[in-house]
Amino acid sequence: MFRGPKKNVTNTNEQQNKKEPDKVPIPPSQTEFLSKLKETIHSPADLVVKYISETVTITFLDFLIDGKTLNEQILPTLEKVINTSPKVIKESLLIAEVDLVAELNQGILEMLIGAVLIHVEGHSELVIAKISSYQSRGLSAPENESQVIGSQVGFNENIATNISLIRRYITNPNLCNEKFTVGKDTRTSLSVLYIDGIAAEEHVNTVRQRISDLDILDLLDSAVLSELIDDNSISMFPQFLLTERPDRFCDGLLSGKVGIVVNGSSMAILCPYSFIEFFQSREDQNLRWPIATFIRLLRFSAILISIFFTPIYVAALTFHYEVIPQPLLVPLSESRAIVPFPPIVEALVLELIIELLREAGARLPTKVGQTIGIVGGIVLGTAAVQAGITSNILIIIIALCALSSFTTPNYLMGNVIRILRFPVIILAGFWGFLGIMLAFCFIMIHLLRQSSLGAPYMAPIYPPRWKDWSDSFVRLPLPLIRRQSVNSRETHTIQNTNDSFAKEEKVIE
Amino acid sequence: MKSALQISNDQKISSSLFFFVVTAAQIGVGIHGFQRVVVKNAGNDAWISVILASLFAHIVVFIMIRTLALYPSNDLYGIHLDIFGKYFGGILNFTYVLYCTFAFYSVIRNYIEVINTWVFPNLSQSFIAAALLILVIYAFTGGLRVLVGVCFFSFMTGLWILIILFMPLEYAHYNHILPILGNDLKSIFKGAYSMTFTIVGFEIINTLYPFAKEKKKVQKYVHLALLFTLFIYLSVILVSLVYFSEAQIERTLWATLTLFTVIKLPFIERVEIIIICFWMIIILPNLCLFSWAAYRGVKRFKSINETTFIWIFSIFIFFANIPIQTRTEIDQMNNFFAKIAFYIVFIYPFLLYIMASLKSVLRKGGSKE
Amino acid sequence: MKKIKVLIVLLLSCLFIIGCANQRILERIGLVTLVGYDVAEENKVTATSVIRQINPELQSKVEVQSETESTSKGTRVKVDMKTSKKLAAGQMRVLLFGEDLAKKGIEEAIHTTMMNNEISTSIYLAVVKGSSKSLLEYPYKDVTDVGQHIYNLIDHNIKQQHTVSSTLHEVVRDNYSEVRNFALPILHKKGEFIEIDGVAFFSHGKMVGSLPAGDNFYILMMQDNFKESTLELVLDGESIDASKFQEKQLQIAVDSVKTKRSIKVVDPELNEFDLNIDFKCRLLEINSLVPINDPKLVEKMEKAVNQKIENEVSRILEYSQEINSDIYGFGEQYRAHVRGGKLTDQKWREKFREMKVNINVDVEIIRNGVFE
Known part of the structure; x- marks a missing residue:
């Protein structure tokens, strides 16, 4: 609802916008100015009005500005200049960002971001001194994408901090930063970042266009933005990456992707992203290649285990008892002997329990969450087996599946892998292996149909x-890898990088 | 040449993908039990028949591509219209569309039969048909890129079966193959002829050719694909020959599947059940490509939306499944299809080539005057 | 959006209208692990099935049921009526035939089994001395699951090459082949145990003769190249240097390391074959007095073993020629190497009876343990 897909809502909104004339002249009289200002912003409690002299008035919103600068720079300066014009004030203020504004609404907007408005009696211009200060948390380690080796810093909610972090990683004049403001109610600022010459022009254009086409009321998080501007919002697969790691973000920019940083959100968006890349971690680059390759293969087999292991159990026990080898036959059937449900119900119940545990653990404070995990896992599991509701072999299988689903380095993709299992289990419970294959084919076709910013989602597997x-399923030694370039990077730069590798090798010789 | 196709560059597919497309189009339901008919004719020299059939396919492909190369960008349907005019060409196009539909139908019917015999004796045919058709519709509406992607994935994910295929060699009696050429040539050729049902599928290039990015390279990849399928067919027939005795093959309906029943892996037995279910992904490209080829033809008569076409097509196939029920009927249908396929795929391209080259010579002469 | 909705609706309607496949949940079916067929009066067969069932109280239970009917499916229906769970044959591992039935012919039973898609072609077939019913129904003291017990018994003996391999596939292959016959191991109940007690020779689906278990080694040696299997031989004491060893008989045991068997058609006209056996073995057991480090003695011993094997092989071959059962593949070899032979069933039967085989055995003792 708040995204405003309903037509009447957006319409009235547009009308309001139109009614509100863009340009409200600033009343030269002090009282008139103040009353108009208060009327526009509904005289909030944090509005501070200070009369410096008879002619000069300053207004600002408390907590949004840097009090130190105000006291040490602005106030003394204003004391000195009495009976003067805004122009003189602007020139005498020793602050980096000072502006003159002849329009009230713009001034108010600036004030809402954190500027001091200086009004001089008899002048229809305002001096705005931007001395905003953010109350943001300090940089901390990324919690959702932790890694053993590599930098331990994550984005925070402040766009300025985030962009400064990125600029510290990439010192390059070609790093472009385009600013957008999205959301009629929130006016969230966001930056589109890319490296000119590396990122494909068409991708940048697509992102620009999709963002400017957005017609929404509010935007509070980058995850929402990514769902709004990706190619297929109906699909359960994420098409853009959300990351809280600046190194991963910069890695993406350097390989030609387009990044979006949203104010107020600690996750940055990278696009276009392909399916395979969701299962790669930045850490893979930091490990030696055989180890990185092994870990990647492990992750890919974990996907298969996670999606198909429980369904195979259900299918084999419900329809295809022939495929069970003789040594397994007796333990399997004995463990199932007192279970009153068919395997599909048994599996669904257990999977649900695991999901409940996970969700409960995620919602509770960290310390309590761990306890819930242990209590739920051990107590419920053991009790369920002893009560004869589930077989102990299934418990092992379910635990294995859950474990596998957590190896996916990306949280959004990990969720998809976990949820994907449920329809497959149901199909397996109805039509055995045939149902599993139906699901497999369906997922395959679905993935083939997806695209990310118009680039194929399954690249580089297909198109091959x-x-x-x-650098996809495996990670070969660095000199053998083209700079990670799935779906992006224009061709001429690829040659350049290859040349640079060649040069390096010559130097070594 | 008003019938030429306008294909934008991003619709085109890379030539190397023709390898996967042709391989995936060729391998379908025929491979489940082709040993029976071939061995019936050619005895223990069946493998020579397989090589002969593949050789003949190479020649046909060569001629097909020569014919298509006479036109800058056109498929079989356009060539028909160009050579034979609107009406006779239209009839030929209609025949080819019917052929594609028949091929589609034959694949889906045979697969359902295998599932019903081996895995789920009581599972309703209409359910399997509906499930498969929904998959086809879903892939088809994604466009050619997705269809070719399905072929690619079907090839890649199906490779593991090749390893399993050689496991029954534990029971091999290699002297079953000897004496080489013990049967007369006529029966060997007859065996090659009976390979038709299994080997067809490569005729997809008739319609897919104009979509290639680099047309010159297509030929190489199609021939490579034929070589690869030859390798697969040859392995299957050789393994079957040494594993079974001749009379046993003649009595075994799906020799390839029976071959798999003997395999016991430490974690799984009765691999054939898994393979049959897995086969869905192998026949999916068949279905997609044949329906796509039919669509290209129908489009020449009436400009029709892809989605509308595939829905009508699927509903037609769904109801066509009902009349044919018994094993004998299916056998008859397969034989009938093989006969038609032989003329359309193996004989007709030569005729068409002659006509097309005559036409192009005439045209050149005309333009000179 | 619309399309997807239609898709989902269609899929769901399929799901509920057409319903699901027949369930066969593992613990709710009775698994038939072994079936034994016996001859009964009036063209009927008695089928004895070993059924493994899982009961909540008893954990797992093995039941032996037997019924008589004219078709094997008919017996299954009858047995079904006596058991609490639906029977399923997908886990069947062994098929037994009573001796009488085997003599009458097992072709029909094999055909029925092959037609059934539930049954794997890797199951083992065997003949029971006496009736399979009495073998299966006897309450053995140390055997809890007679079906599994017999399967393991046959399985490990075939894998160790102590008896002829008799998977359903091989039997069917040889049965339908015109130039080859098959053999099955014979099971026998001896007191509290079941043992493999020889080899039954078949010709055209009928049991035509049998040899004792002691001859297994030679039969296998003639059938194929083989890797393991132990042979116990009694040599004539005189074949070895008499000065050091005076006893009349010398008992040794050898273990095959690598054996190559080849059949060659020498002359198709004269119906003459070569049977070459290249037997590389290792000495397992010998009288401690014999000085095995003496190369001459070893050579002598090899010769003696040679002679012994040759004798045994020719005896067995003669026997199989007499009963006309070619389980060794002479016919296959003949057909493979003689062009235009057009070997029919009848023709080969005549030929096999009269063929002449030159047996060449080449024994080589290549290892003799770690202690002389």
Whole structure:
């Protein structure tokens, strides 16, 4: 609802916008100015009005500005200049960002971001001194994307901090930063970042266009933005990456992706992103290649285990008892002997329990969450087996599946992998292996149909770009890898990087 | 040449993908039990028949591509219209569309039969048909890119079966193959002829050719694909020949599947059940490509939306499944299809080539005057 | 959006209208692990099934049921009426035939089994001395699951090459082949135990003769190249240097390391074959007095073993020629190497009876343990 897809809501909103004339002249009289100001912003409690002299008045919103600068810079300066014009004030203020504004609404907007408005009696211009200060938390380690080796810093909610972090990683004049403001009610500022010459022009254009086409009321988080501007919002697969790691973000920018940083959100968006890349971690680059390769293969097999292991159990026990080898037959059937439900119900119940545990653990404070995990896992599991509701072999399988689903480095993708299991289990319970294959084919076709910013989602597997396979399922030694370039990076720069590798090698020789 | 196709660059597919498309189009339901008919004719020299059939396919492909290369960007349907005019060409196009539909139908019917015999004796045919058709519709509405993607994935995910295929060699009696050429040539050729049902599928290039990015490279990849399928067919027939005795093959309906029943892996037995279910992903490209080929033809008669076409097509196939029920009927249908396929795929391209080259010579002469 | 909705609706309607496949939940079916067929009066067969069932109280229970009917499916229906759970044959591992039935012919039973898609072609077939019913119904003291017990018994003996391999596939292959016959192991109940007691020779689906278990080694040696299997031999004491060893008989045991068997058609006209056996073995057991480090003695011993094996092989071959059962593949080899032979069933039967085989055995003792 708040995204405003309903037409009448947006219409009235547009009308309001139109009614409100863009330009309200600033009343030269002090009292008139103040009353108009208060009327526009509904005289909030944090509005501070200070009369410096008879002619000069300053207004600002408390807590939004830097009090130190105000006291040490602005107030003394204003004391000195009496009976003067806004122009003189602007010139005498020793602050980086000072502006003159002849329009009230713009001034108010600036004040809402954190500026001091200086009004001089008899002048229809305002001096705005931007001395905003953010109350933001300090930089901390990324919690959702932790890694053992590599930098331990994550984005925070402040766009300025985030962009400064990125600029510290990439010192490059070609790093472009385009600012947008989205959301009629929130006016959230966001930045589109890309490196000119590396990022494909069409991708940047698409992002620009999609953002400017947005017609929404509010935007509070980058996750919402990513769902709003990706290619297929109906699909359960995320098409853009959300990351809280500046190194991963910069890695993406350097390989030609377009990044979006949203104010107020500690997750930045990277696009276009392909399916395979969701299962790669920044850490893979930091490990030696055989280890990184092993871990990647482990992750990919974990996807398969996570989605298909429980369904295979259900299918084999419900329809295909022939495929169970003789040594397994007796333990399997004995463990199932007192279970009153068919395997599909048994599996669904257990999977639900696991999901409940996970959700409860995620909602509770960290310390309590761990306790819940242990209590739920051990107590419920053991009790369920002893009560004869589930078989102990299934418990092992379910635990294995849950474990596998947590190996996915990306939280959003990990969720997809976990939820995807449920329809597959149901299909397996109805039509055995045939149902599993139906699900498999359906997922395959679905993935093939997706795109990310118009680039194929399954690249580099399909369409096959053999050269990029060196950094997909496996990670070969760095000199053998083209700079990670799935779906992006224009061709001429690729040659450049190859040349640079060649040069390096020559130097070594 | 008003019938030429306008294909934008982003609709085109890379030539190397033709390898996967042709391989995926060729391997379908025929491979489940082709040993029976071939061995019936050619005895223990069945493998020579397989090589002969594949050789013949190579020649046909060569001729097909020569024919298509006479036109800058056109498929079989356009060539028909160009050579034979609107009406006779239209009839030929209609025949080819019917052929594609028949091929689609034959694949889906045979697969359902296998599932019903081996895995779920009581599972309703209409359910399997509906499930498969929904998959086809979903892939088809994604466009050619998705269809080719399905072929690619079907190839890649199906490779593991090749390893399993060689496990029954534990019971091999290699002297079953000897004496080489013990049967007369006529029966070997007859065996090659009976490979038709299994080997067809490569005729998809008739319609897919104009969509290639680099047309010159297509030929190489199609021939490579034929070589690869030859390798698969040859492995299957050789393994079957040494594993079964001749009379046993003649009595085994789906020799390839029976071959798999003997395999016991430490974690799983009766691999054939898994393979049959897995086969869905192998026949999916068949279905997608044949329906797509039919769509290209129908489009020549009436400009029709992809989605509308595939829905009508699927509903038609769904109801066509009902009349044919018994094993004998299916056998008859397969034989009938093989006969038609032989003329359309193996004989007709030569005729068409002659006509097309005559036409192009005439045209050149005309333009000179 | 609309399309997807239609898709979902269609899928769901399929799900509920057409319903699901027949369930066969593992613990709710009775698994038939073994079936034994016996001859009964009036063209009927008695089928004895070993059924493994899982009961909540008893954990797992093995039941032996037997019924008589004219078709094997008919017996299954009858047995079904006596058990609490639906029977399923997908986990069947062994098929037994009573001796009488085997003599009457097992072709029909094999055909029925092959037609059934539930049953794997890797199950084992065997003949029971006496009736399979009495073998299965006897309450053995140390055996809880007679079906599994017999399967393991046959399985490990075939894997160790102590008896002829008799998977359903091999039996069917040889049965339908015109130039080959098959053999099955014979099971026998001896007191509290079941043992493999020889080899039954078949010709055209009928049991035509049998040899004792002691001959297994030679039969296998003639059938194929083989890797393991132990042979106990009694050699003539005189074949070895008499000065050091005076006893009349010398008992040794050898273990095959690598054996190559080859059949060659020498002359198709004269119906003459070569059977070459290249037997590389290792000495397992010998009288401690014999000085095995003496190369001459070893050579002598090899010769003696040679002679012994040759004798045994020719005896067995003669026997199988007499009963006309070619389980060794002479016919296959003949057909493979003689062009235009057009070997029919009848023709080969005549030929096999009269063929002449030159047996060449080459024994080589290549290892003799870690202690002389």
